[in-house]
Amino acid sequence: MLPKNDSQNMIQLSDRLLGMEESATLAMSKKSRELKQSGKDIISLSLGEPDFFTPDFIKAAAKKAIDENYTKYTPVSGYDDLREAIADKFNRDNRLPYKKENIVVSTGAKQSIINVVMSVMNAGDECIIPAPYWVSYVEMVKVAEGVPVIVSASIDQDFKITPAQLEAAITPKSKLMIFSTPCNPTGSVYTKEELAALAKIIAKYPQLLVICDEIYEHIRFEGNHESLAQFPEVFEQVVTVNGVSKAWAMTGWRLGYIGAPKYIAEACEKIQGQFTSATCSITQRATISAVSSKPEVLNEMVTAFKNRRDLVLDLLNEIPGLKTNLPKGAFYVFPDISSFFGKSHGEHVINNSGEMAMYLLSEALVAVVGGDAFGDNNCIRFSYATSEDILTEALSRIKLALAKLN
Ligand code: PMP
Numbered sequence: 001m002l003p004k005n006d007s008q009n010m011i012q013l014s015d016r017l018l019g020m021e022e023s024a025t026l027a028m029s030k031k032s033r034e035l036k037q038s039g040k041d042i043i044s045l046s047l048g049e050p051d052f053f054t055p056d057f058i059k060a061a062a063k064k065a066i067d068e069n070y071t072k073y074t075p076v077s078g079y080d081d082l083r084e085a086i087a088d089k090f091n092r093d094n095r096l097p098y099k100k101e102n103i104v105v106s107t108g109a110k111q112s113i114i115n116v117v118m119s120v121m122n123a124g125d126e127c128i129i130p131a132p133y134w135v136s137y138v139e140m141v142k143v144a145e146g147v148p149v150i151v152s153a154s155i156d157q158d159f160k161i162t163p164a165q166l167e168a169a170i171t172p173k174s175k176l177m178i179f180s181t182p183c184n185p186t187g188s189v190y191t192k193e194e195l196a197a198l199a200k201i202i203a204k205y206p207q208l209l210v211i212c213d214e215i216y217e218h219i220r221f222e223g224n225h226e227s228l229a230q231f232p233e234v235f236e237q238v239v240t241v242n243g244v245s246k247a248w249a250m251t252g253w254r255l256g257y258i259g260a261p262k263y264i265a266e267a268c269e270k271i272q273g274q275f276t277s278a279t280c281s282i283t284q285r286a287t288i289s290a291v292s293s294k295p296e297v298l299n300e301m302v303t304a305f306k307n308r309r310d311l312v313l314d315l316l317n318e319i320p321g322l323k324t325n326l327p328k329g330a331f332y333v334f335p336d337i338s339s340f341f342g343k344s345h346g347e348h349v350i351n352n353s354g355e356m357a358m359y360l361l362s363e364a365l366v367a368v369v370g371g372d373a374f375g376d377n378n379c380i381r382f383s384y385a386t387s388e389d390i391l392t393e394a395l396s397r398i399k400l401a402l403a404k405l406n
């Protein structure tokens with residue numbers, strides 16, 4: 001629950017804190033963990049976290065780092081050889097000509113993004129956020145006193161905005177844009193042609209900086225990963241965000257990074273130097289071995305995710321009233337559940353995505369996240385980062401629960 005100011009509090013909480021929403025993904029996973037601990041047979045499809053373990057060669061690198069006494073403060077932006085390895089990775093996998101000076105390593109991609117937001121936004125500046133969006137973008141912009149400008153993309157356009165929509169949203173106050181490809185929560189992936197068309201618009205507005213969040217780069221089911229920064233006309237206007245949480249199953253290790261114009265990288269280093277310093281030294285050493293590996297190492301995991309996506313889509317298609325797109329990356333599906341609005345079962349009346357999420361939690365014992373937290377109240381998000389058996393059981397429970405609504 002959000003803390004509230006009331007007369008019992010000695011200290012008045014800040015407007016900044018009170019104006020902020022709690023992360024819906026983390027709130028739902030906390031709730032399902034608590035219900036599980038109280039003995040309820042909950043299946044959680046709420047958190048975007050791979051169920052795989054971190055590969056052994058990365059764990060071995062971390063153990064070696066401890067034995068070799070990599071236990072001190074590191075440079076704020078990360079060890080030099082890590083930043084060089086990340087620059088090499090960007091060149092090798094993404095054809096992005098970043099150098100060490102363009103790289104800042106942070107405590108998760110989350111911190112990478114807030115560093116950039118805090119570096120560029122002044123009060124009243126606008127940030128364009130295509131919806132559906134990942135939960136934290138809007139709150140980060142609000143904390144920086146910026147104004148989120150939401151540009152909605154419907155399921156009929158595969159949840160991707162068009163160049164015309166982008167251009168219509170740009171004003172003299174536009175400072176930033178944030179989006180992810182592959183996208184959390186929709187799994188949509190912008191093609192090279194679609195990014196090229198967005199780049200053409202972006203290049204017309206040199207005062208606009210774009211954060212392209214590519215943390216699901218390796219989890220995609222067809223074609224190559226395409227980065228916005230590959231187009232030379234916008235290279236100096238793009239910050240490419242990535243990290244090791246998803247592809248390398250390292251969510252708890254806390255490491256994200258940016259490739260950015262040098263002045264933005266320096267700004268992020270300055271902010272991070274005051275707030276957290278560098279991320280964990282041992283994680284940094286382990287990450288060198290992750291980012292230096294060819295992405296083919298991940299083929300087995302990606303195939304498992306693709307099989308799960310196919311299974312979940314097959315099972316969802318058997319449920320009347322749901323509409324889905326075909327997610328081409330990440331590990332989420334974001335079905336439209338609006339055909340159930342106005343229906344009820346017992347004390348549950350469903351009029352929006354949050355009520356549907358609560359209904360599925362209490363009736364099906366399956367935790368999902370309501371789409372309102374992602375900027376689309378017609379949808380709910382399932383994470384399929386769990387085994388096929390669990391997914392099959394979860395979807396059969398959901399099917400039964402939805403059939404009870406009338
Ligand atoms: N961006 C997106 C789109 C995400 O889904 C997440 C979730 N973890 C993050 C950034 C943050 O990742 P990290 O664990 O590296 O902070």
Ligand code: GLU
Binds near residue numbers: 184
């Ligand atoms: N990014 C993941 C998700 O969307 C992890 C939770 C979070 O960091 O918000 O579920």
